[in-house]
Amino acid sequence: MNHLHIINGDATLNGFNQTGLDGDVLVWREVFSEGPLAVTLDAEFWSKRAEFVAQTFKDAPGNYQEMILQELEKLSEPYDDITLWFEFDLHCQVNLLGIMQLLQQHVDLSVPQIYLVCPDDFPDVTNFKGMGQLNGEQLESLYDNRLHLTDYDFTLATEAWQKYITGNVHELQQWIDENPFWGSMHLLKPALQAHVKRLQQNEDGLGYIExxxxxxxKNGISSRAAVFEAFSNELPIYGMGDAEVDAYLNRLINKGLIALE
Incomplete structure (x- = not known):
């Protein structure tokens, strides 16, 4: 059988390479929790994403082709099963929604079985933030308990994706409240609720993250490294990496609200 493992980010790759699991690996390096999105993931969409990533994260434009688009070419290969390795946080959950849209739009899903590995904790691992903390043996144990994604899960993911990209906080909250069953997408609801909070602004026009x-x-944490660590520990539900937090910090700097060391 031909197997494909789609892993959210490079952090998990080291541990995954210690496993004895067969198959090809696609490393998903996009950050769909930030920037422009669209219903259809076509050529125009990827062009806009490449521009956004290069500008926001100060990355060379050519890197997007190599690090992201070339990886996605693996989806053109035939596979008997595909396992999605994504975590509980908003960063991972939105990426998961995106890859599920991509699979529906570009892969014949009548052929491969699609599975999900999606932990929000792990035995004896304190302050669990992601699978990058786990070794090969631990990752294999997660694989043994992976969830089979059904048509319902893909329908749910499509609805969530469409609500997410509108940016309408009231419509998204209503959809969350009215949805009775989350299938195998059991960690999607708290992630989307965190996004609802993120969309709301105070009287100064600052969002929740800002x-x-x-x-x-204001509490005295004034270096970037210290802010990165403190934010990650306080709000792991957002799953934001340093580059993402940095983009928010730069907005505050440009508004004259902070001056980091």
Whole structure:
């Protein structure tokens, strides 16, 4: 059988390479929790994403082709089963929604079986933040308990994706409240609720993330490295890497609200 493992980010790759699991690996390096999205993931969509990533994260434009688009070419190969390795946080859950849209739009899903590995904790691992903390043996144990994604899960993912990309906080919250069953997407609801909170602004026009970062700064945390660590520990539900937090910090700097060391 031909197997494909789609892993969210390079952090998990080292541990995964220690496993005895067969198959090809596609490393998903996009950050769909930030920037422009669309219903259809076509050539125009990827062009806009490449531009956004290069500008926001100060990355060379050519890197997007190599690090992201070339990886996606693996989806053109025939596979008997595909396992998605994504975590509980908003960063991972939105990426998961995106890859499920991509699979529906570009892969004949009548052929491969699709599975999900999606932990929000692990025995004896304190302050669990992601599968990058796990070794090969631990990752194999997660694989043994992977969830089979059904048509319902893909329908749910499509609805969630469409609600997410509109950016309408009231419509998204209503959809969350009215959805009675989350299938195998059992960690999607808390991630989307965190996104609803993120969309709301205070009287100064600051979103929830900016408010939290400003609070950390006012509490005396004034170096970027210290802010990165404090934010990650306080709000792991967002799953934001340093580059993502940095983009929010730069907005606060440009508004004259903080001045980091």
């Amino acid at each position: 408010q939290k970062l400003l609070q950390l700064y």
